[in-house]
Amino acid sequence: MLRVENLGVCRGAKTVLSDVQLELRPGEVLGVLGPNGAGKSTLLGALCGELQPSGGAVLLDERPLGAWSGPERARRLAVLPQSSTLSFAFRVEEVVGMGRLPHASGRQRDAEIIAAALASADAGHLVGRSYLELSGGERQRVHLARVLAQLWPGATGQSLLLDEPTSMLDPLHQHTTLQAARDFAGRGVAVLVILHDLNLAARYCDRILLLDRGRPHALGTPEEVLRAEPLQAVFGLEVLVQTHPERGHPLIVAR
Amino acid sequence: MRPVLSPRSLFVALALALFLALWLSLALGPVSLPPGDTLRALLRLFGLPLDGEGAGQAELILGQIRLPRTLLGLAVGTVLALAGVAMQGLFRNPLADPGLVGVSSGAALGAAFAIVVGASLGGLPEALAPYLLSLCAFAGGLAVTAVVYRLGRRDGQTNVAIMLLAGVALTALAGALIGLFTYLADDATLRTLTFWNLGSLNGASYARLWPLLLVTVVVALWLPRRARALNALLLGESEARHLGFDVERLKRELVLCTAFGVGAAVAAAGLIGFIGLVVPHLMRLLVGPDHRVLLPASALAGASLLLFADLAARLVLAPAELPIGIVTALLGAPFFLYLLVRGRA
Numbered sequence: 001m002l003r004v005e006n007l008g009v010c011r012g013a014k015t016v017l018s019d020v021q022l023e024l025r026p027g028e029v030l031g032v033l034g035p036n037g038a039g040k041s042t043l044l045g046a047l048c049g050e051l052q053p054s055g056g057a058v059l060l061d062e063r064p065l066g067a068w069s070g071p072e073r074a075r076r077l078a079v080l081p082q083s084s085t086l087s088f089a090f091r092v093e094e095v096v097g098m099g100r101l102p103h104a105s106g107r108q109r110d111a112e113i114i115a116a117a118l119a120s121a122d123a124g125h126l127v128g129r130s131y132l133e134l135s136g137g138e139r140q141r142v143h144l145a146r147v148l149a150q151l152w153p154g155a156t157g158q159s160l161l162l163d164e165p166t167s168m169l170d171p172l173h174q175h176t177t178l179q180a181a182r183d184f185a186g187r188g189v190a191v192l193v194i195l196h197d198l199n200l201a202a203r204y205c206d207r208i209l210l211l212d213r214g215r216p217h218a219l220g221t222p223e224e225v226l227r228a229e230p231l232q233a234v235f236g237l238e239v240l241v242q243t244h245p246e247r248g249h250p251l252i253v254a255r
Numbered sequence: 256m257r258p259v260l261s262p263r264s265l266f267v268a269l270a271l272a273l274f275l276a277l278w279l280s281l282a283l284g285p286v287s288l289p290p291g292d293t294l295r296a297l298l299r300l301f302g303l304p305l306d307g308e309g310a311g312q313a314e315l316i317l318g319q320i321r322l323p324r325t326l327l328g329l330a331v332g333t334v335l336a337l338a339g340v341a342m343q344g345l346f347r348n349p350l351a352d353p354g355l356v357g358v359s360s361g362a363a364l365g366a367a368f369a370i371v372v373g374a375s376l377g378g379l380p381e382a383l384a385p386y387l388l389s390l391c392a393f394a395g396g397l398a399v400t401a402v403v404y405r406l407g408r409r410d411g412q413t414n415v416a417i418m419l420l421a422g423v424a425l426t427a428l429a430g431a432l433i434g435l436f437t438y439l440a441d442d443a444t445l446r447t448l449t450f451w452n453l454g455s456l457n458g459a460s461y462a463r464l465w466p467l468l469l470v471t472v473v474v475a476l477w478l479p480r481r482a483r484a485l486n487a488l489l490l491g492e493s494e495a496r497h498l499g500f501d502v503e504r505l506k507r508e509l510v511l512c513t514a515f516g517v518g519a520a521v522a523a524a525g526l527i528g529f530i531g532l533v534v535p536h537l538m539r540l541l542v543g544p545d546h547r548v549l550l551p552a553s554a555l556a557g558a559s560l561l562l563f564a565d566l567a568a569r570l571v572l573a574p575a576e577l578p579i580g581i582v583t584a585l586l587g588a589p590f591f592l593y594l595l596v597r598g599r600a
Contacts, residue, residue, distance in 0.1 A: 070496070074498050
């Protein structure tokens with residue numbers, strides 16, 4: 001379980017994130033929303049140890065993040081970056097197999113997990129292809145499968161951080177990807193996902209953190225956060241909020 | 256860009272190629288030795304009491320000239336190819352070359368210093384000269400790499416982009432200083448300097464061979480232990496950290512292996528280009544980028560290629576000898592261009 005207290009991050013002299021109190025709960029999908037430059041990726045960077053907080057602490061299972069050994073941490077915490085710069089011709093299953101590097105589960109078990117993770121990311125049909133031959137969206141799904149394989153099958157105590165996992169995906173795969181995140185949460189994993197699509201957040205998240213210029217503006221259920229006033233205040237966008245006719249979650253339309 | 260060979264068939268092919276290269280390197284030269292004589296002489300060198308016609312002469316040629324030369328080629332080819340894999344992994348770029356971190360130019364500078372200053376002091380003692388040259392070359396390579404690595408350090412992290420630029424700048428600086436030594440050199444010294452810069456396995460002796468063999472064995476045992484970490488590093492530095500690897504330590508080890516390996520190779524045989532660039536690239540085309548296969552494959556292929564290049568250098572203009580750097584550049588440069596053009600298409 002990942003928890004931050006009074007988190008602040010500076011880049012140079014500029015404070016880019018401050019006053020964040022956050023707990024990733026097992027079994028829950030937490031969405032992070034906010035305009036460009038609001039500090040979403042900075043928050044994710046601090047949560048996984050890539051960025052040193054200038055104040056506060058990041059605790060993984062009540063132990064400071066830096067106190068964990070690399071492989072131990074990697075078996076509890078997986079991170080999907082916004083984009084990847086792999087320029088070598090690994091085959092798809094080799095890329096996904098790298099998610100198994102922190103484990104010693106054996107070749108056969110790894111092969112099963114790789115197949116299951118690829119299926120979960122709806123990328124099973126890409127097996128055998130070279131990573132460099134794939135489209136941007138296919139690559140994104142392969143990397144999703146990689147971080148899923150890293151935590152597979154998913155259990156309480158693990159955390160999964162996804163930075164805009166749907167940015168390059170077609171509408172169907174935006175849903176399959178977030179459904180895969182939901183399935184992981186269903187097995188007890190704490191999931192944090194940065195999103196831009198308000199309606200995807202409304203449908204798949206249990207709680208939503210709305211960031212505005214490096215500070216939390218609101219934190220609560222989709223019904224609490226996805227209202228006209230906070231969205232107007234943070235995004236400067238006038239919206240109508242209705243109720244999804246079939247599923248009951250908020251449905252946001254620009255006015 | 257998909258692998259075309261299974262690792263097993265590649266290793267069989269590479270082992271055969273290396274065996275052939277070793278055999279020809281021992282058997283061919285101004286005096287060609289028939290296979291039987293070569294084998295008998297080799298076994299006698301290893302202490303087996305075998306008699307045979309012409310075995311004495313063969314033993315002399317093998318023991319004094321061809322065996323040290325062959326071992327030198329084996330070590331230089333292996334370590335240059337492995338350093339190439341390490342650098343292409345470190346810079347996450349398949350077109351990186353061991354020279355990028357300044358080790359080759361530093362070694363060349365050290366050698367130029369030893370040659371020119373040695374000559375201006377009225378010539379070094381005959382017995383000491385080759386060791387001093389190797390020592391200066393090795394020290395020069397290590398020193399320049401250390402400076403490049405220091406310049407790339409920021410806030411406890413190594414920035415490989417800055418290292419790359421620092422390497423370019425220091426290579427230019429070393430080039431200028433080598434130019435200065437060249438300007439100061441007299442004609443005889445100039446010739447020594449020029450030939451050294453073209454590389455050669457000629458005049459290999461056991462005394463100069465042992466340090467390189469030691470470094471090569473250490474590098475060849477160490478790097479494969481980092482194969483999985485190197486694979487993860489290709490995903491990106493943060494991705495490798497998220498997978499639990501100590502990326503800073505890995506980068507330090509890669510630079511160390513390259514500095515010692517290439518430094519020792521250049522100190523023993525001069526500048527031999529393109530092996531470190533072309534061999535890993537070629538192996539990657541054949542079996543894919545997985546370092547668990549790529550590292551041993553590159554070591555075998557580098558050794559074979561260097562021995563074949565040395566055979567060409569010895570035989571093409573026999574009894575005269577071409578510097579081996581000319582042969583590897585003649586083969587390597589067009590191949591590099593081919594890779595560039597192919598990559599753009």
